[in-house]
Amino acid sequence: MAHAHDHHEPLGEDLSRAAQATLERAGEQWTTMRASVFAALAGFSKPASAYDIAESVSKSEGRRVAANSVYRILDLFVASNLASRVESANAYVANAHPDCLHDCIFLVCDSCGQTTHLDDDHITRGVRSAAAAAGFAAERPVIEVRGRCAACGSKARA
Known part of the structure; x- marks a missing residue:
């Protein structure tokens, strides 16, 4: 969730x-x-x-x-x-919400280039915690997930 x-x-x-x-x-x-x-x-x-x-x-x-x-x-x-x-x-x-400071997750479609921005504080807190546990100060975590968007995925199946 x-x-x-x-x-x-x-x-x-x-x-x-x-x-x-x-x-x-x-x-x-x-x-x-x-x-x-x-x-x-x-x-x-x-x-x-x-x-x-x-x-x-x-x-x-x-x-x-x-x-x-x-x-x-x-x-x-x-x-x-x-x-x-x-x-x-x-x-x-x-940034669609410049007043809100948080880490971002990007879903990047390798087929069409569409990029979706997600906010999931649970995941990004976990990344920061893992970095801190390794003695690393995460200043600007960037998480990018490469793959296919729903539109391109459905085209490939058609």
């Missing part, structure tokens, strides 16, 4: 406002470029690379945006809990 926690997940402008409030509480500015990068990231249905985001922002702003600039902003977003990095894909997803 999963021990997930419940919380409201804002969407669209509400998500952008929640991200802005979280970043500003951390003492950072919500600049036009940061807002554009967050909007682009939140607009992807799958994890997006810095290059995907740079291309999206470049198209929407009508000027070239360098991936290096996007990487710096994404690093800030990850540090501020506005985004999570899907390590195995070298890509990012917007």
Whole structure:
């Protein structure tokens, strides 16, 4: 049985406002470029690379945006809990609840790339406890499970 926690997940402008409030509480500015990068990231249905985001922002702003600039902003977003990095894909997803700080579990479909984010505090507490028992201070556990999503799994059986 999963021990997930419940919380409201804002969407669209509400998500952008929640991200802005979280970043500003951390003492950072919500600049036009940061807002554009967050909007682009939140607009992807799958994890997006810095290059995907740079291309999206470049198209929407009508000027070239360098991936290096996007990487710096994404690093800030990850540090501020506005985004999570899907390590195995070298890509990012917007955090649907930036006010909630917890460890994430990602289910990554090897067929279509769809990534599902799970919150299961029981599992992540277990990972942190196992690390502590081994004398290791887990600062940012990332759990990724690779496989097939339900849609791709049913296609393979058809």
